[in-house]
Amino acid sequence: MSNNVVVAGVGMIPFSKPGASPSYIDMGADAVRLALKDASLDYAKVQMAFAGYVYGDTTCGQAVLYRIGRSAIPVFNVNNACASGSSALYLARQAVQSGAVECALAVGFEQMQPGATRSNFPDRPLPRGDYLPIQDQLCADAGDIPRNLITFGGAGREHMRKYGTKMETFAAIRAKASRHAANNPLALFRKVVSSEEVMNDTLMWPGVMTRMMACPPTCGAAAAVLCTEAFARRHGLRTDVAILAQAMTTDPVESFDPPTMIGFVGTRMSQRAAQAVYEQADVGPRDIDVVELHDCFAHNELLTYESLGLCAEGTAEQFVLEGDNTYGGRVVTNPSGGLLCKGHPLGATGLAQCYELTHQLRGTADRRQVDDARLALQHNLGLGGACVVTLYGRN
Secondary structure, X not given: OOOOEEEEEXXXXXXXXXXXXXXXXXXXXXXXXXXXXHHOOOHHHOOEEEEEOOOOOOOHHHHHHOOOOOOOOOEEEEOEOEOHHHHHHHHHHHXXXXXXXXXXXXXXXXXXXXXXXXXXXXXXXXXXXXXXXXXXXXXXXXXXXXXXXXXXXXXXXXXXXXXXXXXXXXXXXXXXXXXXXXXXXXXXXXXXXXXXXXXXXXXXXXXXXXXXXXXXXXXXXXXXXEEEHHHHHHOOOOOOEEEEEEEEEOOOHHHOOOOOHHHHOOHHHHHHHHHHHHHHHOOOHHHOOEEEOOOOEHHHHHHHHHHOOOOOOOXXXXXXXXXXXXXXXXXXXXXXXXXXXXXXXXXXXXXXXXXXXXXXXXXXXXXHOOOOOOEEEEEEEEOOOEEEEEEXXXX
């Protein structure tokens, strides 16, 4: 049995800096309430729930949902690095599409600490420990900077060396993100900055990255209600946005062999997931109107243009400089401001992307609205690894 899955409701709270947010329980519960209100649905009618988060103890999802009600439904907790939120979305969609349930809820939340992300379990092996020698070999000259900066900065530098991409292009991506975020009341950073200001910010890796090219640690939550069209009609819910295709991948052999930083940061996962989605929906990247992609660093946004097929390999700099990544160009990328400016609460990110694209397809994105958006693509990446690509369409 295969059901058409619609997005009946979405909810998201404003993202905030660590130390300035409520607890993850309060944030997650608020996002769920907003999604249920948007769907005009009582929680008692939800039949299954999935909760995505990274930094938290077991059963955090239950702690959040018990604030909404104790309805005895199955609640599954999902930890898939930065793709946790979209992994929860993926499982909710699978549950509805398969006929296991008619209505499922996905929620993502994160209560983060200041500074670079790090492991909370230093007494045991790192999940990617077997592959870290690749990074240590290819980026041995990076010096004493946080590993995530080395990871994505190293991939960006590899693109620079291979295709002549300039550091100023990454600055232009960050400046574009700020212009988009200025129109998003839920974004963390709403100040518009120029490429020159990005270039003149604190230098994190000479010739590779300044501070503004990296997304900030963020706290926040978002949620979505998914259901069958039959369930939506029966309960008077909206059916105007549907998930047309979805794919989740983990690292293939070519992520690490041959050893490259571009492969190391998940581009091969992204390519495979995107291709699977295009084949499922019988569309191509040229058909996409708006994209929310995983721009944890400006460097990763540029790499992802190519991974998703939005431009040919080696041409991402031209894609940026010609304005094809923004309003008036070929495809609007990260109208929300993306992770760079909206913020990146790890477990919430994938569902925040769902929130943005649902409003884009409804035509309710206010000053961020992409004209006549009909197909919207979501890309959420977690190293370790997991990549979820989702295609939404007007129903």
